[in-house]
Amino acid sequence: MLENVIKKHIMLQPTQVQDFVKEATKCDFDVDIYYNRYVVDAKSILGVFGLDLTKTLTVEYQGHNKQFEQYLNGLAIAG
Template sequence: MNERIIKLTDAEEVQDFVRAAGNCDFDIDISYQRIVIDAKSILGVMGLGMSKELTVKYGGEDLEFENVLSKYSVA
């Protein structure tokens, strides 16, 4: 299981992240504190709020998704 910390600051970044997650054939979870959301749900990700450090956990490999994660990575 891979884990990255990201920060999404506006709706455009959320849309970019969710689009990349939706193209993956493996499960991706995004969490803030104790709340865990399916990263392929735009409403769920927006509901977590913006400008927070979010933890992304995923169990597969996809180059496009890795590039998007790198764009928004804080650590």
């Protein structure tokens, strides 16, 4: 059975990228982060730094990791 795709809208500061990647790496499922059509692996620090961090980013994944979801909720933006 496939799990639903979960999407969260976040803002990341450059100083938060390392922690974000560290938390994503703890997940045993794929985690993507994107802005518009530019999609990168959220477990890649260079990929995440390649995104425009002044924009709202979307994190997308299929799986469950309570610690990661709590971390994302701290970065979430309204909307």
